[in-house]
Amino acid sequence: xxxxxxxxxxxxxxxxxxxxxxxxxxxxxxxxxxxxxxxxxxxxxxxxxxxxxxxxxxxxxxxxxxxxxxxxxxxxxxxxxxxxxxxxxxxxxxxxxxxxxxxxxxxxxxxxxxxxxxxxxxxxxxxxxxxxxxxxxxxxxxxxxxxxxxxxxxxxxxxxxxxxxxxxxxxxxxxxxxxxxxxxxxxxxxxxxxxxxxxxxxxxxxxxxxxxxxxxxxxxxxxxxxxxxxxxxxxxxxxxxxxxxxxxxxxxxxxxxxxxxxxxxxxxxxxx
Amino acid sequence: xxxxxxxxxxxxxxxxxxxxxxxxxxxxxxxxxxxxxxxxxxxxxxxxxxxxxxxxxxxxxxxxxxxxxxxxxxxxxxxxxxxxxxxxxxxxxxxxxxxxxxxxxxxxxxxxxxxxxxxxxxxxxxxxxxxxxxxxxxxxxxxxxxxxxxxxxxxxxxxxxxxxxxxxxxxxxxxxxxxxxxxxxxxxxxxxxxxxxxxxxxxxxxxxxxxxxxxxxxxxxxxxxxxxxxxxxxxxxxxxxxxxxxxxxxxxxxxxxxxxxxxxxxxxxxxxxxxxxxxxxxxxxxxxxxxxxxxxxxxxxxxxxxxxxxxxxxxxxxxxxxxxxxxxxxxxxxxxxxxxxxxxxxxxxxxxxxxxxxxxxxxxxxx
Numbered sequence: 001x002x003x004x005x006x007x008x009x010x011x012x013x014x015x016x017x018x019x020x021x022x023x024x025x026x027x028x029x030x031x032x033x034x035x036x037x038x039x040x041x042x043x044x045x046x047x048x049x050x051x052x053x054x055x056x057x058x059x060x061x062x063x064x065x066x067x068x069x070x071x072x073x074x075x076x077x078x079x080x081x082x083x084x085x086x087x088x089x090x091x092x093x094x095x096x097x098x099x100x101x102x103x104x105x106x107x108x109x110x111x112x113x114x115x116x117x118x119x120x121x122x123x124x125x126x127x128x129x130x131x132x133x134x135x136x137x138x139x140x141x142x143x144x145x146x147x148x149x150x151x152x153x154x155x156x157x158x159x160x161x162x163x164x165x166x167x168x169x170x171x172x173x174x175x176x177x178x179x180x181x182x183x184x185x186x187x188x189x190x191x192x193x194x195x196x197x198x199x200x201x202x203x204x205x206x207x208x209x210x211x212x213x214x215x216x217x218x219x220x221x222x223x224x225x226x227x228x229x230x231x232x233x234x235x236x237x238x239x240x241x242x243x244x245x246x247x248x249x250x251x252x253x254x255x256x257x258x259x260x261x262x263x264x265x266x267x268x269x270x271x272x
Numbered sequence: 273x274x275x276x277x278x279x280x281x282x283x284x285x286x287x288x289x290x291x292x293x294x295x296x297x298x299x300x301x302x303x304x305x306x307x308x309x310x311x312x313x314x315x316x317x318x319x320x321x322x323x324x325x326x327x328x329x330x331x332x333x334x335x336x337x338x339x340x341x342x343x344x345x346x347x348x349x350x351x352x353x354x355x356x357x358x359x360x361x362x363x364x365x366x367x368x369x370x371x372x373x374x375x376x377x378x379x380x381x382x383x384x385x386x387x388x389x390x391x392x393x394x395x396x397x398x399x400x401x402x403x404x405x406x407x408x409x410x411x412x413x414x415x416x417x418x419x420x421x422x423x424x425x426x427x428x429x430x431x432x433x434x435x436x437x438x439x440x441x442x443x444x445x446x447x448x449x450x451x452x453x454x455x456x457x458x459x460x461x462x463x464x465x466x467x468x469x470x471x472x473x474x475x476x477x478x479x480x481x482x483x484x485x486x487x488x489x490x491x492x493x494x495x496x497x498x499x500x501x502x503x504x505x506x507x508x509x510x511x512x513x514x515x516x517x518x519x520x521x522x523x524x525x526x527x528x529x530x531x532x533x534x535x536x537x538x539x540x541x542x543x544x545x546x547x548x549x550x551x552x553x554x555x556x557x558x559x560x561x562x563x564x565x566x567x568x569x570x571x572x573x574x575x576x577x578x579x580x581x582x583x584x585x586x587x588x589x590x591x592x593x594x595x596x597x598x599x600x601x602x603x604x605x606x607x608x609x610x611x612x613x614x615x616x617x618x619x620x621x622x623x624x625x626x627x628x629x630x631x632x633x634x635x636x637x638x639x
Contacts, residue, residue, distance in 0.1 A: 167368075167370060169366055169367075169368070169370040170370050170372060170373075172337050172357070172366070172370070173364070173366055173370035173371075173372070174372075174383070174387075175336075175337075175356065175357045175358050176335055176336075176337070176357045176358075176362075176363055176364045176366075176432075177358075177363065177383050177384035177387055177431065177432075177435065178358045178384050178387040178388050178435070179358055179383075179387045180358055181356075183387055187383075188372055191374050192373070192374055
């Protein structure tokens with residue numbers, strides 16, 4: 001079956017070659033990372049036989065597991081709050097017209113555009129000032145707030161894209177069929193934008209889990225997330241322990257993606 | 273135009289919908305301009321007009337999807353002006369149907385009942401009965417995307433009717449269907465309405481659809497209500513030039529009123545016609561193509577001497593059931609439609625002919 005859309009001859013060969021190059025470029029480092037996390041040699045890049053001891057070290061290193069637990073807590077809190085706020089912002093921008101809408105729209109996307117370092121400095125200054133007034137210490141709350149601040153933008157972009165593709169007559173139809181505003185949202189709008197919300201949540205969680213720059217600026221003494229801690233370890237010298245940590249994070253994020261795809265497939269939402 | 277509005281002018285408690293003095297503005301734009309309209313219980317009522325005339329806005333105000341800027345809107349005697357749609361005893365069949373894409377047919381149809389806290393099994397039973405009524409048995413588990421346009425249309429109908437609305441609103445419900453299916457659905461809608469005895473308020477821009485389906489029709493233009501009446505009223509006694517032109521085909525001849533019995537056409541010829549407008553008023557004479565008789569020059573009957581014009585055939589088109597002539601009469605062209613079967617004579621371009629009509633066939637409208 002050959003048609004005009006099917007590549008032939010040289011085109012076909014070179015397309016295939018380039019595809020493989022791209023796959024290698026993407027996945028070879030991951031493969032190397034995984035292989036060397038099982039290497040029984042302190043030097044990364046030198047194979048010293050198979051071992052799982054780096055994973056055992058990771059599990060026993062209380063600083064590492066503490067940082068991992070911090071990362072997860074922050075990611076969960078930041079994701080939950082930014083998904084709710086980001087979705088609300090998207091709904092407001094897509095469904096209602098109000099005074100200052102364009103300004104709000106532009107401000108909402110600022111964190112996506114401005115460099116991380118700028119954002120980090122801004123937040124640091126803000127928290128330093130705020131600490132004087134309200135007297136809180138830097139650490140969990142400041143990191144969580146910072147992550148929420150930039151995650152909202154990404155969530156609302158993803159949710160808005162989904163909302164824009166939805167026929168707004170559907171909500172009218174629901175209300176015509178005796179649904180209150182809340183019920184119209186719950187049974188019609190929400191199920192239809194759920195893929196967007198899950199996508200946004202996934203993005204927020206990923207961004208929160210691997211943020212280094214902003215977290216490093218706004219964190220307090222003795223308080224660290226996993227990426228920030230790993231970054232500080234690298235300065236002392238790289239061991240396959242870092243590989244093991246990275247593999248764990250990689251597996252965790254793949255599980256997240258798989259879960260989000262699965263929930264979208266299983267979801268059969270019917271009213272009440 | 274007051275004279276052609278009919279007897280439904282006065283509000284009674286039995287009116288399904290009573291609109292009085294309703295205006296709707298969107299910013300500076302007046303979408304609906306001070307209209308009065310009464311729709312009787314059990315009536316098949318059409319709102320007809322070109323796009324942007326305010327017919328859909330009026331329908332949406334009855335549904336509660338828009339609120340009037342001004343005026344009163346009653347459904348069976350109850351003022352519903354700013355009541356939200358979920359508090360009104362009306363349901364809507366939306367243009368393009370607005371079926372919930374994530375629900376199957378059964379869930380779509382039972383949605384309204386579930387929102388009114390009808391139990392799950394009772395809602396499903398009542399929904400199944402309606403699905404049967406619209407002949408979609410066996411499709412309960414399908415998603416809207418797996419249905420054809422006609423089937424989606426039926427789901428939309430069932431979804432609205434399952435709630436036993438006191439008034440069913442339909443916004444261009446047949447617009448997305450192809451011609452054959454549209455004619456089928458016209459008949460089905462009409463018989464469904466008769467069976468249920470519920471008022472249907474139907475918005476369309478298709479005048480033929482409005483004429484064939486409705487008990488009464490409201491013609492709108494630029495947010496104003498131009499005329500309300502039966503198909504015959506609108507066709508034979510249009511209230512003004514716009515209605516005469518919009519409903520069916522007609523020849524509109526500019527004229528001036530001479531006295532209550534005579535009008536003067538553009539070329540100075542006098543024609544007998546009844547009008548209540550004062551002498552000197554600018555009017556138009558509406559002559560339907562099929563109401564004009566055609567014959568050889570000088571053949572106009574003597575008793576029609578003051579309802580006739582002479583002209584030259586400029587084109588003739590054979591339509592099967594009729595022949596369409598364009599006849600040049602001095603300063604204008606007139607369209608004449610003559611029966612093809614059993615016609616004594618056929619005319620060719622260049623033939624000199626006389627045209628005449630019955631006095632009752634011409635209708636004078638204000639300009």
